[in-house]
Amino acid sequence: xxxxxxxxxxxxxxxxxxxxxxVARLKxxxxxxxxxxxxxxxxxxSLSYVRGKTKACKQVGINGKLIELPEETSEEKLLELIDHYxxxxxxxxxxxxxxxxxxxxxxxxxxxxxxxxxxxxFHPINIGRMMTGQRAFLPCTPFGIIEMVxxxxxxxxxxxxxxxxxxxxxxxxxxxxxxxxxxxxxxCHSRTANMKEITKQADILVVAVGKMHFVGKEFVKPGAVVxxxxxxxxxxxxxxxDVNFEEVEQVASYxxxxxxxxxxxxxxxxxxxxxxxxxxxxxxxxxx
Ligand code: GUN
Numbered sequence: 001x002x003x004x005x006x007x008x009x010x011x012x013x014x015x016x017x018x019x020x021x022x023v024a025r026l027k028x029x030x031x032x033x034x035x036x037x038x039x040x041x042x043x044x045x046s047l048s049y050v051r052g053k054t055k056a057c058k059q060v061g062i063n064g065k066l067i068e069l070p071e072e073t074s075e076e077k078l079l080e081l082i083d084h085y086x087x088x089x090x091x092x093x094x095x096x097x098x099x100x101x102x103x104x105x106x107x108x109x110x111x112x113x114x115x116x117x118x119x120x121x122f123h124p125i126n127i128g129r130m131m132t133g134q135r136a137f138l139p140c141t142p143f144g145i146i147e148m149v150x151x152x153x154x155x156x157x158x159x160x161x162x163x164x165x166x167x168x169x170x171x172x173x174x175x176x177x178x179x180x181x182x183x184x185x186x187x188c189h190s191r192t193a194n195m196k197e198i199t200k201q202a203d204i205l206v207v208a209v210g211k212m213h214f215v216g217k218e219f220v221k222p223g224a225v226v227x228x229x230x231x232x233x234x235x236x237x238x239x240x241x242d243v244n245f246e247e248v249e250q251v252a253s254y255x256x257x258x259x260x261x262x263x264x265x266x267x268x269x270x271x272x273x274x275x276x277x278x279x280x281x282x283x284x285x286x287x288x
Contacts, residue, residue: 005257015272040101
């Protein structure tokens with residue numbers, strides 16, 4: 001068996017086409033979704049990510065604003081800026097690119113963003129709402145993974161989902177989202193004993209480790225769905241995942257490639273969260 005690819009780039013593009021129409025409709029009602037992206041410092045990878053985010057906004061008609069601040073910006077200054085956009089009714093989403101310089105507390109910054117504008121879904125209020133199944137902004141990569149699986153018509157309910165990785169941004173929340181969809185979820189991580197015995201039980205295996213080609217075919221049950229969240233750069237500069245693609249494609253039923261897999265979905269879900277935020281704020285206008 002050779003696995004069918006789940007082409008995130010194509011799913012992402014189809015979603016962005018739909019979003020374009022939705023944003024046009026919102027404009028007719030006088031609402032222009034607005035996203036403010038803040039970058040502190042000049043890390044080249046972060047700069048390329050935030051430029052990708054604001055460019056994607058423009059593609060679908062979202063008003064995306066990029067604010068680049070110098071490395072030495074104080075935490076106080078950044079908090080003031082966040083407060084300004086918390087009050088600004090034309091801004092529906094605030095994203096502060098991580099990691100921040102060492103003299104700024106990630107936690108303080110994330111908690112300063114209004115939960116109603118936290119389109120990254122990193123604020124503890126949104127994490128709590130997600131865990132309890134309330135209306136919440138969902139973190140973009142986990143949200144994108146669930147969307148890809150659903151778009152392919154892959155059943156989730158009752159399935160055994162194994163997640164390798166337990167980061168706050170991907171591993172922990174993606175397991176929670178699969179649990180919310182009535183899957184049975186197991187987490188594996190760097191201290192897990194007998195990892196392969198566990199991952200071989202997975203109907204859906206999510207790999208978010210950050211190590212090139214960590215998962216070979218001996219981790220995978222024949223016919224399993226394998227989602228590769230890794231982004232690693234090879235010596236030749238090309239991107240590759242946490243999964244040994246050539247091996248695993250021989251045993252899995254579905255597999256996400258790297259690049260053109262999970263990556264393109266992440267920004268797409270950020271756009272979706274921003275549009276959702278604009279709609280929610282519009283709906284509650286005058287309700288106070
Ligand atoms: N750094 C790496 N990924 C992300 C993300 O999804 N959001 C933010 N704000 N920073 C990041």
